[in-house]
Amino acid sequence: MINLTIDGKKVEVPEGTTVLEAAQKVGIEIPTLCHHPDLTPYGGCRLCVVEVEGIDTLQTSCTLPVNNDMVVHTDNEKIHNARKFILTMLFNERNHFCPYCQVSGGDCSLQNAAYAEEMTHWPIMPDWKPLSVDASHPFIVLEHNRCILCRLCVRACGEMIGNFTLAFEDRGGRSMLVADQGVPLGESSCISCGACVQVCPTGALIDRWSAYQGLTTDVEKTKTICINCSVGCGIEVLSRDNRLVRIEGDWDAEINHGVLCDAGRFHPMVEERKRVLTPMIRKNGKLRAATWENAYSEIVVNLKPLLKNKDDSIAGVISTRLPAETMHLFKQIFTSNFNSSIVTTTEEDTLTATISKLAEKEGMPFEAKLADLHKADCFIVLSEDITKDHQVISFFIKRLLPCGAKLITINSSSDGLDNFTHAAIKVNLKNINYIVNQLRKPIAANKEKLSAILSDLDKTKDIEKGVFEEAVKLIKAATNPFIVYGGNPTNNEDFITAIWKLAKTANANLLSTKGGANSFAAAQFHLDVPLDFNGVNTAYIALGDEEPSQILINKLKEVPNLIVQSSYISPLITFANVVLPVHNWLEQSGHYINLEGKMQKANSALTALEGAHCNTKTLKILADKLNIKVSDDWKKDITDRVAISLIE
Ligand code: SF4
Ligand code: SF4
Ligand code: SF4
Ligand code: FES
Structure with a gap:
């Protein structure tokens, strides 16, 4: 010390x-x-x-x-004089005419520092030259006139995100922030994570959707989590007069340490769907507004007879964007009381379900934690473009590459990691199990055997031998390899078994990206059977604020009696018989289990829309009206399938 x-x-x-x-x-x-x-x-x-x-x-x-x-x-005086001089130079260099800047009045570190040094004016006549404003990006405005050349944005883009879009050209006061080789930001390699905006100390990089909507002092801040994927990043929701102003990464969040992807930071800002404002019942072919009481009565009339049937004429489908509390009630109502075997999630039968089945067979979960990823020196990313889904994982990987970590990708088509990878094995997804099994053999073998294995590679599988050999070398040389896999390849069970064996042979950590925010929780509750509505007469869909996929819409069109619990108007509503308006993610609270088994609480950040009900409460009242007894002890049931120890 x-x-x-x-x-x-x-x-x-x-x-x-x-x-x-x-x-x-x-x-x-x-x-x-x-x-x-x-x-x-x-x-x-x-x-x-x-x-x-x-x-x-x-x-x-x-x-x-x-x-x-x-x-x-x-x-002391010497220090304050130096600080004043530095600030004077900064104010002199570019246009910091504060009243016209969106961060003026408390959100600008430059202005705050000047006030702290009791500066009342610019001691030197400013020497500004007007600089351009780059408004080419859908979410970010780059105002060069406010830039103080601090390079925080450049370092955030490189060190936090691993994207290296930003840099400076020229020198001294003539330095200019540029994207790539000097293209407009909106046409650059920028992936819209917004990290640069969050670290910028002045009004040089601003979030165009929240500009001029309120300073930090005018807004309320709520810490919660992003539920747009299974990573579960910590966020801060800024709101004013119950209106969403901005979403920022939570620097204190253990999972993401402040970084977010575009889906977490910007997409909720451009939500354009219309809310369901009132319960609705279809009468004479037309949906009409109804009271909650009447809507419940209509549902009870429809569902009560099915309670006696105890067959698969009813199906229940729930969104993985909903909290564990809601899923637990849903399972109790539809699996335990209606005894339906078609109670599942909007994700259908994906990888998460198969992983849970295998883990159940083994009696233990076999995956690593996100924190292990930061220690890896070789990444093998399989069957999912993690620059599109679960993006923050790709940031964790990309930022370690300049430090010497290696990257191998195995995918069927081009993906966002292609520009970063050391070995990109392109393979038809049908052959992915074959590739994974073939990779395992030379990793365990000596040099002589490697050439034999290479010459044995099945010619029909169209594998580039040079790339394959490079991948083997990189994995063998690694001391801490890490496999990330996801997507939904065919033959899930064989695929996961093959990956599992590869991980064991290579002594690698393993982590699957799974699906939506509560995909893991759904699998633990056994809400993971394939979506098959054959013979189903009635379907209850707890959609929450999810946008239904076209596949789900097409499948549900065939079901005669549809009850939908939804925050937003969607094509499902157009053929539903009863519609119940519910809270969206910003209005509700509840628990989520992320891809590594970490349990987190989402907190409501906005007061709910009048007339809409909480998703959990809606199901509770329904259970009550159907005389179904339900328990609230979801934590006990969630560890039933595989004894996961939830990280709190
Ligand atoms: S938004 Fe993200 S990727 Fe784009 S320039 Fe800023 S830090 Fe880089
Ligand atoms: S963080 Fe803001 S002020 Fe600093 S260099 Fe980047 S744009 Fe300029
Ligand atoms: S990686 Fe997932 S949880 Fe994190 S910000 Fe993006 S969508 Fe949200
Ligand atoms: S030199 Fe230390 S904060 Fe800028």
Whole structure:
């Protein structure tokens, strides 16, 4: 440990700590502009300067490591004069005419620093040249005039996301932030994660959907989780007057440490679907508004006789976007009481179901944790383009590649990792089990055997031998390989067994991406049978706020009596007999089990739409009206299938 003194306070910190971190530890605030705790220190803005006894010049505290017996001052005239000078230069360089900037009034670190230094005017006549504004991106506006060249965005794009879209061209005051080789941001390799916007200290990079809708002081912030996929990233929902203003990554979230993908950050901002405003009942072929009481009565009249039948004339389908509490009730009503064997999720029979079946057979889950991914030195990504779904996993992988990690992809067509991979094995998904099994053999074999295995590769499977050999070499050389797999290849069970064996042979960690936010919970509740409505007369669909797939719509068209619990108008409504309006994800709370078995609570961030009911409450009332007794102990039942230990 290192002992030093900052502003007269004794501080003890581990070796390698910076003076800035040591000061923060004892509650001493030092202003910064180019620093972010999750990024490599850069030392560019120099606002964080401090005086160290024995050193003539002021030092940047964000890059200065602590030393034993160091005596540091953060608050004296020399330091404040230096900070004022730095700020003056920054204001002089570009147009920071604050009243016209969307972050002015509290959300701009530059303006805040100027107020802290009691600056009332620009001491030097500004020397601005008008710069362009790049509004080519669907979610982001790049306002070069407000840029202070701090490079936080460049480092976030590279170090957090591994995308390296942003860079600077030219030097000094002429430096310009550019995307790729200088193309408009909207035409660049940007993947719309928004990390650059979240770290930008000024109004240079702004979220175009929330611009001018309220400063941080005007909005309410609710910590919750994104439910757009099974990763379960932590988010902060910013709202004003019960209106969604912006979604930001939660820097404190264990899973994603602040990074989000476009689906988590921006897509909810452009929701255009219309809400279901009232319960509806179909009468004489037309859906008409009804009271909740009448809608329930209609459902009870339809469902009560089926309780006695106890056959498959009724099916229940629930969205994996709904909380575990809702799924648990759904299962009790439709599986335990109607005794239907067609009680499943909107995902149908996907990989998650097969994984759970295999894990059940083995009596244990056999997958790794997301945290293990950060320690891997070789990634094998199979059968899913994780740059489209479960994207944050691809960020974790891409950002480790410049540090020497290797990447092998095995997929049927081009995918977003093609530009990053060291060996891309393209294979017809029908042959994926064959490839996985073939990979395993040379990993276990010696050099001589490898050439024999290569020459034995089935010519009909169209495998590039050079790429295959490279993949084998990379896996063999790795000390900490990690396999990520997903999608929905055919022969799921054989596929997973083959991957499992490969992981054992290569001594690799294994993680499947699964499907929606609560896909794992659904599988644990056995809500994972194939969607087959043959012979079904009545279907109850707890859709929540999910957009139904065309496959689901086509299948349900054949069912004579359809009851839909939905937040939004969708094609399903056009042929439903009863429709119940329910809360969307921002209005409800409940628990989710992510792809690694981590249990998280989603918190409601907005007051619910008047007239809509909570999904869980809707099912509870229905159970009550059908005289069905239900239990609330979902935590007990969720570990029944495979004894997963839920990480809380
Ligand atoms: S949105 Fe993401 S990918 Fe695009 S430039 Fe910003 S950090 Fe890079
Ligand atoms: S755009 Fe923002 S984050 Fe990027 S260099 Fe300019 S001020 Fe810094
Ligand atoms: S990776 Fe999944 S959970 Fe994370 S922000 Fe994207 S959609 Fe949401
Ligand atoms: S915050 Fe230290 S140099 Fe910018």
